[in-house]
Amino acid sequence: MGSTLVNNGTNHEILFSTDDVTVYSxxxxxxxxxxxxxxxxxxxxxxxxxxxxxxxAALQGAADSMNAANAGYSNTYGTYSGSxxxxxxxxxYGYGTYSGTTYNYAAAQAAQNAAQANxxxxxxxxxxxxxANLSSxxxxxxxxxxxxxxxxxxxxxxxxxxDVSDQPQEIEFAVNVGGEIHEFRFTQVKVESK
Numbered sequence: 366m367g368s369t370l371v372n373n374g375t376n377h378e379i380l381f382s383t384d385d386v387t388v389y390s391x392x393x394x395x396x397x398x399x400x401x402x403x404x405x406x407x408x409x410x411x412x413x414x415x416x417x418x419x420x421x422a423a424l425q426g427a428a429d430s431m432n433a434a435n436a437g438y439s440n441t442y443g444t445y446s447g448s449x450x451x452x453x454x455x456x457x458y459g460y461g462t463y464s465g466t467t468y469n470y471a472a473a474q475a476a477q478n479a480a481q482a483n484x485x486x487x488x489x490x491x492x493x494x495x496x497a498n499l500s501s502x503x504x505x506x507x508x509x510x511x512x513x514x515x516x517x518x519x520x521x522x523x524x525x526x527x528d529v530s531d532q533p534q535e536i537e538f539a540v541n542v543g544g545e546i547h548e549f550r551f552t553q554v555k556v557e558s559k
Contacts, residue, residue, distance in 0.1 A: 370519030371542050373512040379543040382509035383522055390527045390553075391535040399536075400525040404508040407523060411502060415495040422491055426484035433480040437473025441465045529555045 369386065373379050388399040402410075446460035507520030527534060538549040 368519065369507055369522050369540060370517060371512060371540075372517050373514050373543070375543060376514050377543075378514070379512045380509070381512055381518060381542060383507055384509070385541040386507075386522050387539045387541075388524045389537045389539075391537065392527075392530060392532050397527065399527065402523040402525070404502065404506045404520075407502055407506055408499065411495070411498050415491065415498075418491050418495075419488070422484070422487045425487065426480070429480035429483060430477065433476035434473065436476030437469045437471075439467045439469060441467075526553070529553060531555055 371379075371381055383401050383403045386401050388401055390397050390399055442462070442464045444460070444462050447458070449457045449459075505521050507522050510518045512518045526536070534553045536551045536553055538551075540547045540549070
C-alpha cells in the first residue's frame with residue numbers, strides 16, 4: 366500500500382483515480398505490470414470476505430445448536446451382580462449390565478439459549494467488523510474524484526506486490542496527474558532472518 370496526495374495547481378478541473386496510477390516491478394531487465402486495486406474492487410473484496418465469514422458463522426451456529434440439542438441427554442451405564450439365599454438353603458446368583466438414557470429439558474433449553482446467544486453475538490461482531498472495515502475503506506482509500514483548482518485529494522493506493530525474490534526488484538510507480546507524469550522508484554529486497 367502507498368499513499369497518494371494530489372494538489373491541483375492548474376486553473377481547470379482534474380479527474381483523478383487509481384486509473385491514473387500504474388505500477389511495475391523490474392527484475393533482471395524483466396518488467397511486469399502490477400495490479401492496482403480500485404476502491405470499488407476493495408469494497409467488493411471486503412463484501413466477499415464478509416459473506417464467507419457469515420457462512421462460517423452460520424456453520425458454527427448450526428454445530429452449536431446440534432450440540433445444545435444433545436445437551437439434555439444423559440446416559441448411564443453399569444454392571445450389577447448379586448446373590449440371594451432362601452431359608453431352605455438354596456441360593457441364586459445373578460449378574461448383568463444395564464444402561465439408561467434420561468432427558469433433562471431444562472439443561473437442553475439452557476444449552477440452546479446459550480448457543481443462540483453465542484450465535485447472535487458472533488453475527489453482531491461480524492456485522493460491526495464489516496461496517497468498520499467498509500468505513501475505513503471509505504475514509505482512507507483513494508477514490509475517483511474531480512479535483513478543482515487549488516484543491517487537494519488523496520488516499521491510500523493498494524497494489525498487489527510481487528513475491529519477494531532472491532534478486533532485488535525495483536518497484537516503479539507512475540502517477541499521471543492531468544497529463545503530468547510523476548515517477549517514484551523503490552527497491553524491494555529479501556531480508557534474511559537470523
